[in-house]
Amino acid sequence: MNHEIRLASRPTGFPEATNFNLVETPIPEIGEGEVLVRNVYMSVDPSMRGRMNDVRSYVPPFQLGRPLEGRAVGQVERSRHADFAVGDYVAGSQGWRGYDAAEGSRLTRIDATTAPLSAHLGVLGGTGFTAYVGLLDIGRPKPGETVFVSGAAGGVGTVVGQIAKLMGCYVAGSAGSDAKVAFLREELGFDAAFNYRTVDLGRALREACPRGVDVYFDNVGGAHLQAALAQMNTFGRISLCGAISQYNDATPPPGPSNLVNAIIRRLTMTGFIIVDHADRRPDFLRDMSAWLRDGRVKNHQTVVQGIENAPAAFMGMLRGENMGKMLVQLSPEG
Template identity: 45%
Template sequence: MPERNRRVLLARRPTGIPQPDDFSLDAVPVPEPGPGEILVRNLYLSVDPAQRGWASAEANYSQPVPLGGVMRALAVGVVVRSNAPDVAEGEFLYGWFGWQDYAAVPVSAIFRRCTEPVPLSAHAGLLGLNGLTAYLGFVELGRPLPGETVLVSTAAGAVGSLVGQIARILGCHPLGLTGDDAKVARCRDAYGYAAAWNYRTEDWAAALAREAPEGVNVYFDNVGGPILDAALRRMAVGGRIVQCGTASVANWAETPTGPRVEREILTRRLVWSGFVVLDHKARFEEAITALAGWYAEGRITLDEDVSKGIEGAPGAIASLYRGENRGKRLIVVG
């Protein structure tokens, strides 16, 4: 076993989206697990949009990562030493193990055990935070009905690509927005979207009006900003908006402004809900069972964008927000 543990540390508070210079790398001795703890050798580090909020000092749903601390991240790893009676050496786990080679953690850091018959990396995406977010955000807050029109922003992302496929499986009419032509094609050809548009180059609002003349029943939004402003005005009466992210807003230090929406919400009788996946733990196993089943049946396409080397982690969040990923972003270490 290597004698050093490479770590990615948060060196300073980001202004907006974390950049490579906001992090530093070091190497320290491999930690020893304490009583009741386990030592996990990370294999796949997850890169998630939520890490922007975890690194920020702005108000969020979780405490910020302390300066000088290992960057908070979910990861898939293998137990190499266990002082916990219910965790065996050799088990594969998905949990809060951070951007590092090794994590000595209590069993409370385990998010879930990797037991389903899917590729090991899929436990960080399809059966991880992304899949849970897609399924529970869409099903619980979107409350879709067969035949309804569903609009998804970042439709080719790790979450959006799954929302589109789940909508199709449940008998809905999914429509997608994404930021380049290759992703538009992927939405149509692989993710089951009935139509998709490049919001940078197309008049997508006009195209949406033609494709869905009766309006959008469910809008699963990952971006906020001007796209949300326009989508609100295409919602059907009784529509549901699932606010999963605000990727288009570069900085929340000053409150961004935009068109007033109260009248749209009132006259269209909209329900607009914020979604944080950790609020829905009671339904995690339901979601895992459904997603794993659909994958086994060949009804889910899973794309992964995997790079090698922890040295690339400091720039990974910024790359994600630039839309450079092609599927779920993962970093292989070891």
């Protein structure tokens, strides 16, 4: 049998278990041009929270009573598409279900010999690509500059920090637990890190970045953005990637009261979404594959087992329970 997670109701505020429905369905038949994929890993992403609201955005909202969607990697079990053979590993948007009858044209074949399968949802997937473009193209750090990343222990944050170190930057990060702070300092080589839940954010950032901040990679919004604006250097760049601190607010909180610093210090703040940057994908794959091979970037992840735990994994990610990329494993790799 197959299992899928459907959107039972739209969350108001922080999601609850009752917003999700685990449904048993038959393993689907495939039509011409389709591929039966057994999902192995699926991604839970902050941006999924926005799609649970019934609002127009850059992607359509999830539909009530329909399975959720998200990136997943899996193995081909049957194929009616010439490009895919049984046993191939593939990536696509067929998450939140055990099996999917996926259109072959919407799948990408994965070389599972060069990197762990799950890395294709992490450093080699949209997560790593987001970090790459958001840091290098939007933030444009120069060697010796200071990069500050919030949500630094998360999927995107861990990759941002590692690339920034590679670029010869001084790297500081914030995270939500002392264990994460230790992980950032000791595993990822951050020059400075702090637990934003236990400090005065403004003072901690000043101490972590004594020469100011040249590039702020914002995963968080809210108080972090305010603190960063206070610490930015002249001609600094702010890469607006996410605002996870406020995705669950029924009413959006006020913005930073020091936005005028953007004028006084001549800052550039740029929002971006990775789908606009497909032209950079070949560069990303070339660079990131090399960095992975050399061990200069590592893939960090937290894996929750079983589709029945996918809603809990998603909610846990929103609460910051993951170190590195949060994934759900749906079936064995082999």
